[in-house]
Amino acid sequence: MKYITLISACWLLAACSHKPEPAATIAYEAPAIAKDQAAPAVLDAEGSLSDEKTASANEHSFQPAAEQKIIKTARIIYSVEDFAAAKKRVAGIVSKAGGYILAETQHGDGTEKRNQLDIKVPAAAFDSCVDRLTSGVSRLDEKSINSQDVTAEYVDLDARMKTRVATEQRYLDILKQARTVKEVLEVEAQLKSIREEIEAAKGRLQYMDRQVSYSTIHLEYYQVLALSAPEAPGFFPRVGLALRNGWNNILGLVIDAIGWWPLMVVAVFLFIFIRRRWRNRNKSLATA
Template structure:
């Protein structure tokens, strides 16, 4: 009986030990999973911090400052009409006509226009101008002034801080000598500030408004190719105009030559008279020679 009780007690102890041991073995994977999750969160947090640190340490992207220019050379059927159409296109785009010139050269009407248009609309405006005639030349260029712009901005800010400090010293100055020295320095600093501000204003204008130079010419003169496709009356008119222009140019050349030679007129006249006198004297001698020989 004692052996039976002992066996029962031993079995109970073994079952108890087995039940307690099972949970301990199952808890280990749970702890590992929690440890992994904590590690993953920690890793994610480190990555996020690294990204924020990089953004904080990195410099903000710099806005590029670029001035843009373009030029167009076009042959148009009517220079005056195209000139007016260009004005309308530029005004509607928010730009303006800076310079314009219309003249006649070698029987051809020509015009040169300088346009200032919003830089963001440069390509759009060029596309609107090109259908006005035959494009014979086109160029688009840009100049990066970013370094100059931000350098001038930084120098201006430093000078403004220097101006502020000088004003504080000026208010605390106790002698006339100190006041005069500070005033001279203030004058110099303010002059540099104004100069830098003027340059920044110019750059802002060049950056915000692109410059377009347009050269227009009307077909004229006698030539081969596309010009011969024009009506006969137009070509005859152009030929007549060329002849008239040639005569005018020849007359002007003679007039200019006369003006150039005018100061030399006395010397030329004296040389002519001397030459005439020598030639006449020789002729008289040649006529008298046979008579003198006959008398001898």
């Protein structure tokens, strides 16, 4: 009994000494990014680097309203009583408005005199200049005003140009880091393409700025001199003029006919061929 009790005590001591311990809990916490640490850079569609924080800030930042870009044009046609006085009056109105005459075409015949002008005036003086040009006109044949809003196109083109400029600077930085001739040539090819796009965008923007700042007026005025073309005073001078015009008309017809000489030659050969066939046929019938 003593031995049994001793053996049981040893077994209990051994069991307690080999009792499994609970597994240690290992906690891992990902290192937080510091507030002042920049977010990882991402490559945008244009090939330039921009961080996610900046992209998000730009996306949600306030964008001021763009200035409206409107191109105004007008077309005016009217008749005048005194051609010389009308020409002087138009020049005075344009000069007073701060504009200038871009192009002028004057022509006429025996029945009327006509003057066609392309006028450029500051956009702020466009409406008042149009009103002064048409005021006091006895017969206004046409007056039309057209406004074209190019604000969206202007803003889009300006944004694209700025993106190209930023991309150009990025390629310049890459060019400084190029180590081989191949890398240099590749970067320079990209720079050439980007610079061409920048120059084209600048030219288009400058053109739209000029069109917006100076409006265009297409003006046409005329003076009717007579309902029919004056020819010559008196009966006999008019008869002589009619005979001369008739002779000139005949000469014109002859000259036009000479221009069709290939067809005339073909017609002559056909006529000769048909005539000979007709004669030969008549002879054969007569002999039969």
